[in-house]
Amino acid sequence: MELKKLLFILLFSFSVLGAAQAPELTPLSKISVITCGPGSELYSTFGHSAIRIEDSSLGINAIYNYGTFDFTTPNFYMKFTRGKLDYTLARQSFPYFLKEYKYENRWVKSQKLELTLIERQELFNFLENNYLPENRDYKYDFFYNNCATKIWDILKEVYGDKLIFDKNYLNELYTHRQLIRQKVKINSWSGFGIDLALGSVIDDVATAKEHMFLPDYILEQLNVAKLNGKPLVAQSKALLKQAPKESSSNFFLSPELWLIVFLIVVLTLTYFDFKNNTRRRWLDFTLFFSTGLIGLLIIFLWFFTDHSATAGNFNFLWAFPPNLIIAFVVAQKRGPNWIAKYAIFLAGLIIISGLLWMLGVQLFSPLILAIWAALIARYLFLFWSYHKPKIA
Numbered sequence: 001m002e003l004k005k006l007l008f009i010l011l012f013s014f015s016v017l018g019a020a021q022a023p024e025l026t027p028l029s030k031i032s033v034i035t036c037g038p039g040s041e042l043y044s045t046f047g048h049s050a051i052r053i054e055d056s057s058l059g060i061n062a063i064y065n066y067g068t069f070d071f072t073t074p075n076f077y078m079k080f081t082r083g084k085l086d087y088t089l090a091r092q093s094f095p096y097f098l099k100e101y102k103y104e105n106r107w108v109k110s111q112k113l114e115l116t117l118i119e120r121q122e123l124f125n126f127l128e129n130n131y132l133p134e135n136r137d138y139k140y141d142f143f144y145n146n147c148a149t150k151i152w153d154i155l156k157e158v159y160g161d162k163l164i165f166d167k168n169y170l171n172e173l174y175t176h177r178q179l180i181r182q183k184v185k186i187n188s189w190s191g192f193g194i195d196l197a198l199g200s201v202i203d204d205v206a207t208a209k210e211h212m213f214l215p216d217y218i219l220e221q222l223n224v225a226k227l228n229g230k231p232l233v234a235q236s237k238a239l240l241k242q243a244p245k246e247s248s249s250n251f252f253l254s255p256e257l258w259l260i261v262f263l264i265v266v267l268t269l270t271y272f273d274f275k276n277n278t279r280r281r282w283l284d285f286t287l288f289f290s291t292g293l294i295g296l297l298i299i300f301l302w303f304f305t306d307h308s309a310t311a312g313n314f315n316f317l318w319a320f321p322p323n324l325i326i327a328f329v330v331a332q333k334r335g336p337n338w339i340a341k342y343a344i345f346l347a348g349l350i351i352i353s354g355l356l357w358m359l360g361v362q363l364f365s366p367l368i369l370a371i372w373a374a375l376i377a378r379y380l381f382l383f384w385s386y387h388k389p390k391i392a
Helices: 002-017 076-081 094-103 117-130 149-162 176-181 189-197 215-224 255-276 281-303 323-330 338-358 368-385
Strands: 030-036 048-055 060-068 086-093 108-113 137-139 233-240
Touching (some): 030 117, 048 094, 048 117, 048 149, 060 094, 086 117, 094 233, 108 215, 149 215, 176 189, 189 281, 255 281, 255 368, 323 338, 338 368
Antiparallel strands (some): 030 048, 030 108, 048 060, 060 086, 086 137, 108 233
């Protein structure tokens, strides 16, 4: 018996090296969807989903994980930035997978699927075929093609119309940005960066299916979905529970504090410039150059990457890309007079940004108000300063 079991393990281990034919599962086999809670790092903030295959007769206890990528990929960082990095399906030992999540103190839940032996074999065959080197890579998209959305898409591809989606599994629908904010705090550098980088396209209300880019919603849908008219999930259980941990938030490291400090510094320096009839050209250069640089990055993410979520980003209005060049003009002791009108124009763009926010075209981070206030104050001072006969 042990020799037979060893033979099956070897066949399973090396199946991907040859044909796509998977070992024949036995009646003791089980297939589960695994959902993992959020981690402390940004990449793990949203949780994780994967598929587990078990067969004690064959010694199979594997996890099929669509959330991996290869750091050794040529031009890795450029491809990652441009949204051209392929993600890949990994097959791992489930005990090692679980050990990693225990180490990271993340909860893990299992949903055993109610499948016949034939249905389990169909899904297993699909995963094994998908794991072949020529099939395992896929074009990742944060909202529409990630480790969580893959779960439902695979089940639907394998079982077709026999699998029924329940559109009423949610009491309320949220926008994509609201869904992100369920996982990432607004008053965090990662939350602030996300609101800065992602555009107005994520402020539309997500459909019930689109909510499932987050693993939590995949878990909820599976609990109500039906296969062949019967509940898809036969049993749910917790494999790991998260141990209590202290809150790691520190207000002194939060963007709210430092943006308020930024506002106070700009207002204070501008007041003394106004009082003393001077102009700190280094301050104007810094503000123009930094906003222009941010605006250039926003335009790059919008038009020159494959990221679907960075389109229509009206942050470019206050972070105006031409400022990158104008910075060298305002750095002069006395630049051209049109700088005064340009400063008013920039202040107007910030007001337009606020109107777009009020109309719900795009939601901005509330933290941005400190930056807007500082910029408007400096732009108004710049307009005034260019109408004075002498500026030091």
